[in-house]
Amino acid sequence: MKSLSIDSTAGRDEIAEADQRAAKRYTSLIRAAKLVSAHGEFVCVIRDVSSTGISLRMFHDVPGDEVMDLELQNGDRYELSKVRCNAREASFTFADEVEVEGLIRETWKYPKRQLRLNLVIPLSVTTLAGTFRAVTSNLSQQGASIECDARFALDQTVRIEGKHMPEVRAKVRWRKDNCYGVVFDNTFTLREFGVLAAQFQCPTLVRSDEV
Secondary structure, eight states: OOOOOOOTTOOHHHHHHHHHHHSOOEEEEEEEEEEEETTEEEEEEEEEEOSSEEEEEESSOOOSOSEEEEEOTTSOEEEEEEEEEETTEEEEEESSOOOHHHHHHTOOSSOOOOOEEOOOOEEEEEETTEEEEEEEEEEESSEEEEEESSOOOTTOEEEEEETTEEEEEEEEEEEETTEEEEEESSOOOHHHHHHHHHHHHOGGGSOGGGO
């Protein structure tokens, strides 16, 4: 591989960007993942990746943390350091060089499932019997895991609503004690899902024209 001549006085950012340019990049992946920071978990889209770095696009402003983790849908996790940021897009370097083919293949140890965020969102769950308080333990575009003291039957239809979350109809698919898994009748788009998560965890990242 052709070596790069880097000025010894160059800053850390210039060196990191030079290293990224030197590594073979895989572009146009357009794959959903989540960016985990001190402010919460946020939906992102992988744009391109190399063994030394990665570029991500958000559906809102990028969190301000300098060090964050990228978590793939299969649970694989990578520590990132921010190199460059421009509103909704950012470039990062990996803490350790990664095996790109493995990241792209995204091998699954367990049955494949949609991207989930570990969000604790207070909700109201309404049935013909009344309205009950609940809280999510995780949320996806298609459904949620919730905790509620009320008793719901399998396949029962409920209406769910919360802060920043529009009312959605859902069906109970599983239950264990006071925990339930529900599937939404109408799923969120990836953008809607990303904006909702940011509004709840760190609303300053969301501009008024994105709501």
